[in-house]
Amino acid sequence: MTVPSRISIVTPGVADLGRATSSCEALGQRRRPEPPRQPARGELRGATCAIGCDCDDDVLAVLAAAEAAGAVVSEPAERSPFFDGLDGCFLDPDAHAREVAHDPDLHGPPR
Numbered sequence: 001m002t003v004p005s006r007i008s009i010v011t012p013g014v015a016d017l018g019r020a021t022s023s024c025e026a027l028g029q030r031r032r033p034e035p036p037r038q039p040a041r042g043e044l045r046g047a048t049c050a051i052g053c054d055c056d057d058d059v060l061a062v063l064a065a066a067e068a069a070g071a072v073v074s075e076p077a078e079r080s081p082f083f084d085g086l087d088g089c090f091l092d093p094d095a096h097a098r099e100v101a102h103d104p105d106l107h108g109p110p111r
Contacts, residue, residue, distance in 0.1 A: 003051065003062050048089070050099035052106060059086040062100045066090040071098075 053059045059077050067073050070093065077088035077100070085102035092098055 003065055048097045048099045050101045053100060053102040056086040056102050059088060059100050059102050063088050063090060066092075066098070066100075 051062055053062060056077075063073050063077055067090065071090040073088065073090045074097065075087075075089040077086040079085075080087035080101065080103070083101075083103040083105060085104050087099065087101045089097050089099050
């Protein structure tokens with residue numbers, strides 16, 4: 001599989017999710033109707049760039065390709081608590097986290 005060369009989502013790590021949500025809403029940014037939740041897996045520091053995939057199968061394929069290329073899968077793919085798609089992470093050779101996600105609201109079926 002050729003890994004998509006697009007960064008679709010940048011997720012900033014925040015210390016206080018409620019404060020961050022209020023700040024974004026004050027700037028006019030929209031959020032989903034359900035209340036925000038703290039991530040159940042891992043601890044995000046700094047920011048994570050995400051490779052946006054067109055379907056759940058692509059998330060699995062990208063994580064497998066990254067691992068085959070020497071990356072460490074730090075969070076295996078599982079259903080995201082934030083959207084109805086798969087989400088996982090790998091660490092590149094410099095230990096930067098790379099998220100791999102399929103958010104059907106952002107990416108539709110393959111073209």
